[in-house]
Amino acid sequence: MRAMVFEGPGRPLAVTEIAPPTPGEGQLLIQVSACAVCRTDLHIVDGELPEPKSALVPGHEIVGVVVQQGAGADRFAVGDRVGVPWLGWTCGVCTFCRSGRENLCDRARFTGYQLDGGFAEFAVADHRYCFALPAEYPDVEAAPLLCAGLIGYRALRAAGDAKRIGLFGFGAAAHIIAQVALHEGRAIYAFTRPGDAATAAFARGLGAIWTGGSDAAPPEPLDAALIFAPVGALVPAALRAVAKGGTVVCAGIHMSDIPSFPYAELWGERVVRSVANLTRRDAEEFLALAPRVPVRTKTSAYPLERANEALGDLRHGRLEGAAVLVP
Ligand SMILES: [Zn+2]
Ligand SMILES: [Zn+2]
Secondary structure, three states, X not given: OEEEEEOOOOOOOEEEEOOOOOOOOOEEEEEEEEEEEOXXXXXXXXXXXXXXXXXXXXXXXXXXXXXXXXXXXXXXXXXXXXXXXXXXXXXXXXXXXXXXXXXXXXXXXXXXXXXXXXXXXXXXEEXXXXXXXXXXXXXXXXXXXXOHHHHHHHHHHHOOOOOEEEEEOOOHHHHHHHXXXXXXXXEEEEEEOOOOHHHHHHHHHOOOOEEEEOOOOOOOOEEEEEEOOOOOOHHHHHHHHEEEEEEEEEOOOOOOOOOOOOHHHOOOOOEEEEOOOXXXXXXXXXXXXXXXXOOOOOEEEEXXXXXXXXXXXXHOOOXXXXXXXXX
């Protein structure tokens, strides 16, 4: 099968012909229909995440069709459409797994990082971590729900019942979660790169009540801010934008260092927290909610072989919404 293979930091993914994977016990063999591209893929390609699998096939927002069941992999039948997210396996017995926090499992394995992912014609996945997808979404439009949507959803839940929400970095995750937040009666304030008029217009088109550069102050103090851009300097900026008691949620897996800032900016019971990975419960909740909003995903499709171009467009902010690879 054709696959895009990660051969080392700083090197483009290589178009490679490799043997299709064989589904082991509890695994499904999936013919990939679409796989979205996430900023985490960029962090892996750039060597910012430690110890990826060698000769890794990245990609953790997989939509595909089951073509073979390994022993005991009976949650889905041959011919079913499934989605495969970032969370690929957890131990089930550690303190985190047993307290509803499998996203924090010390032994968790992740799709497209420690496990081969979906930048290929076929992938295998543990059937317990695969999900049925809402029928309303074509394959390409469903793909970004699986990380941009899920992580965005977890970040929004971490903001509690905040009414006025700032989104820093208006890419794939923000454009999805803005729609969910508006559906829930919240107001969205979109912070973009200073001078990025196209992204500001995109955010306004989705219903943002205000847009501005990440160096600007919102017209009124916010109740929460979600940071999707991997820029540590946005943490103190977001703290300055939230009111007393407000929460700043860092939603990315990697961020540049956070500069020091005066304690006064945290004072007033402001909270800074991260969200890490996802639980299967997040996926079930979000995939049920998305078609009710209904969330519409904006996508740009690329042939699988043009994965490097898709990564480059993501890196340089040349995308509206999400890039999706189609084998
Ligand atoms: Zn992701
Ligand atoms: Zn565990």
